[in-house]
Amino acid sequence: MTADGGPDGAEPETNTGVLLFLPYRALENRVFAALAEAGFDDFTPAQARVLQRIGPHGTRLTDLAEQAQVTKQTAGFLVDQLEKAGYVRRVPDPTDRRARLVCGAEKAWAAKEVADGVVAQVEKEWAEHLGKRRMRQLREALTSLREITDPWA
Amino acid sequence: MTADGGPDGAEPETNTGVLLFLPYRALENRVFAALAEAGFDDFTPAQARVLQRIGPHGTRLTDLAEQAQVTKQTAGFLVDQLEKAGYVRRVPDPTDRRARLVCGAEKAWAAKEVADGVVAQVEKEWAEHLGKRRMRQLREALTSLREITDPWA
DNA sequence: TGACATTGGTCAGAGGCTCTGACTAATTTG
């Protein structure tokens, strides 16, 4: 459903989806490897996708679920694990007694620091490969695209 | 681990990984929805990620696994489902009696046609938003990035 | 105010995905 068209064979240009996905996955792999090497090996990719979306002042479960595109049951399940592993804690939401805010714990910020370092390194490598100008154009185009592809923008 | 940095608060520029992921996911969602609407609702996202990587002349299980970044056991499990659903068939590899080629069936090419249509449509929308020039630059930069991020390139 | 709909979240259960480990068969290497 992607590249090198059906049985007919004429190789067209590569699907933009694949083009986006490849560097994304490469970056994610690098971050994960570095995190594991730094000792943050007690969470799974699924948990990370939730953890990543917790804001600095805490985020509601429902919002986490929506952003991660999973059901709130699934998000709750993952937050349970993260809580047990010490990455987050749940605190009452002062503005709504039904809700609780999922807040990052110290351990999460420490992991984030490692992750941010790797991201910066990879971005540097990319900038070296593309040249500063094309790297800037790339980020600029992607940022613009966000306007029509990110329901949360 | 991504945006709006830790407890310190200073909002830096958005992580390039997120920037790549957002449009990727938006595109994938569109393709999936269209496929389901066209009646191709009997396969899962995990199966699709394998199906997508089957070449026009068939691909070995081991290669599918490597490209999809799953174990060969997982790939085998998914191909089993796809085979039952009629999307693929396994044929002996004439060049190696241990191996079998996973080949797309008619149903897979039909689905691919639907998917390609949606991708083309979405790419058109993106080009309209960005302008032809920036769209070309985007694809060009991503293609270049592939050289250092795609182990299969 | 008081009924009703909405929203935040949990519990229970089922099914799907993915991994590790162990194994068979064919191929390649020395």
Added chain:
DNA sequence: CAAATTAGTCAGAGCCTCTGACCAATGTCA
């Protein structure tokens, strides 16, 4: 030819994700 490698399968366990049903707090509106 013996040993190492490679393609693939089987079995079992654990994680992830969903649907459905439910409770409690909040919002809406006559």
